[in-house]
Amino acid sequence: MxxxxxxxxxxxxxxxxxxxxxxxxxxxxxxxxxxxxxxxxxxxxxxxxxxxxxxxxxxxxxxxxxxxxxxxxxxxxxxxxxxxxxxxxxxxxxxxxxxxxxxxxxxxxxxxxxxxxxxxxxxxxxxxxxxxxxxxxxxxxxxxxxxxxxxxxxxxxxxxxxxxxxxxxxxxxxxxxxxxxxxxxxxxxxxxxxxxxxxxxxxxxxxxxxxxxxxxxxxxxxxxxxFPCKEAKKERRREQRTIFVLLQDGRVGIRRRPARGLLRGLWELPGEEGFLDEAQAQNWLAAQGFSPTGPLRPLGPAKHIFTHLEWQMQGWVVPVTGAGALCFVTPEQLAEEYCLPSAFRAYADRIPNLIRGVFDV
Ligand code: SF4
Missing domain, CATH: 1.10.340.30 (Hypothetical protein; domain 2)
Structure with a gap:
């Protein structure tokens, strides 16, 4: 009752x-x-x-x-x-x-x-x-x-x-x-x-x-x-993602996220669900219309926590030819004109160095 x-x-x-x-x-x-x-x-x-x-x-x-x-x-x-x-x-x-x-x-x-x-x-x-x-x-x-x-x-x-x-x-x-x-x-x-x-x-x-x-x-x-009394929180869902930093002529490739769902309509570094190993990453690049012009280098892990979701990320950086469906922008344009959510900050902060060929910071 x-x-x-x-x-x-x-x-x-x-x-x-x-x-x-x-x-x-x-x-x-x-x-x-x-x-x-x-x-x-x-x-x-x-x-x-x-x-x-x-x-x-x-x-x-x-x-x-x-x-x-x-x-x-x-x-x-x-x-x-x-x-x-x-x-x-x-x-x-x-x-x-x-x-x-x-x-x-x-x-x-x-x-x-x-x-x-x-x-x-x-x-x-x-x-x-x-x-x-x-x-x-x-x-x-x-x-x-x-x-x-x-x-x-x-x-x-x-x-x-x-x-x-x-x-x-x-x-x-x-x-x-x-x-x-x-x-x-x-x-x-x-x-x-x-x-x-x-x-x-x-x-x-x-x-x-x-x-x-x-x-x-x-x-x-x-x-x-x-105090205060709290109810047990639901466990946060974890999602693995591979993030790509694609470089071309001193610029980096970004794309818009879909108009619905998480971070809708914002710009992002391209990525794919799951952790892609080097061979899978090569296949992904080919499927997106890109050809590497240098080695793929791992960028290490990163994490971003949303309210109900945690992204566990691994990154690859690679110079490419081909336009694919990306927009290539300079680091200055990225900083001044495009909104890149902080979920990508761990990789985005390294872009100027990566463009200069500094990979191990
Ligand atoms: S209101 Fe908060 S800070 Fe103030 S006495 Fe009570 S428990 Fe302490």
Whole structure:
């Protein structure tokens, strides 16, 4: 029989303790000092899978090139992908543009000041809608990021798995009940900041400097290691791939990935499933319309981890004739004009040396 859980309740001291701490020492971040809706939106989408330190230069460059939502809506895809190169999860930037086009068409180029209207835009889920609504517009709604779930789970010793939607919903209801109506954006940011700077994951929280340590149950009971509760993760699928660095007249061959599936539509170094030995690699080259003009040299192993998948790679570098179905570009063009996902970085970083004939770095 399904038993209804009692309502989740948070300590009444939490908002003041948190906001006093935030006021005393919050980090100065470019999207905080001037929380324009577009800037807050962009920062929240970038920060979904990226640390603040890594995201900040991307954020600044993005706004230099696309200073308004209208600019974002009109940007060519290649420019967008280049601006996102290295951040991964490229659907985020594609959805940003889709949403920007809706904002231009339906809201005159300004983000709507409404949680529900924000939630209806592509790429904006409940967390992002809550963050934008509260930070940019002062609307009193919670923003229950992963960091926030970890903090709450420890403060009240919640044994509800934090990945469950039901847990998120119950935490959102509990936070709504004590969200200070006059400072919802600061409150949400303070909780996120605490999760990022103090209440760290993997059993390493800095409780001694935490403003909540006077009433955090996990701290008071010495049970921090047991929270948050997590459900067993599915094992990540492993896939073996052979990557080819094909060289021709000081250029390297790249191709576009298919329009559907993993890294869709992005550029890649050509490759094939499985680990191809030298004879198989020769056959592959012939089947692609290439003739080697020098020896095939192994490039060694590399690995890239996606959310549900791990690529285990081996590489070959070889000079070739023939055009095949590749586009041959100089290292400079590759760096400046094409978006090559970081999955290929281990081999791509070596291309300038490989072109110069340096194979053993
Ligand atoms: S006291 Fe420790 S466990 Fe509790 S919220 Fe603060 S850092 Fe997290």
């Amino acid at each position: 399904h038993r209804e859980q009692p309502q989740m309740t948070l300590p009444a001291q939490l908002p003041k303790a948190l906001l006093d701490w935030y006021d005393a020492g919050a980090r100065v971040l470019p999207w905080r000092s001037d929380p324009q809706p577009y800037h807050v939106w962009l920062s929240e989408i970038m920060l979904q899978q990226t640390r603040v330190e890594a995201a900040t230069p991307y954020f600044e460059r993005f706004l230099r090139e696309l200073p308004t939502i209208a600019d974002l809506a009109a940007a060519p895809e290649e420019q967008l992908l280049k601006l996102w190169e290295g951040l991964g999860y490229y659907n985020r930037v594609r959805n940003l543009q889709k949403a920007a086009r809706v904002v231009v068409d339906q809201y005159g180029g300004q983000l709507p000041a409404s949680f529900d209207a924000l939630l209806s835009l592509p790429g904006i889920g409940r967390y992002s809608a809550g963050a934008i609504a509260s930070i940019a517009f002062g609307i009193p709604v919670p923003a229950v990021a992963g960091n926030v779930r970890r903090v709450i789970s420890r403060v009240i010793e919640s044994d509800e798995p934090i990945s469950r939607e039901e847990t998120r919903r119950r935490m959102a209801a509990a936070l709504s009940a004590l969200l200070p109506k006059e400072r919802p954006g600061d409150f949400n940011q303070a909780l996120m900041e605490l999760g990022a700077m103090v209440c760290l994951p993997n059993g390493a929280p800095r409780c001694e400097r935490c403003p909540l340590n006077g009433f955090c149950l996990a701290h008071l009971h010495g049970s921090v290691d047991r």
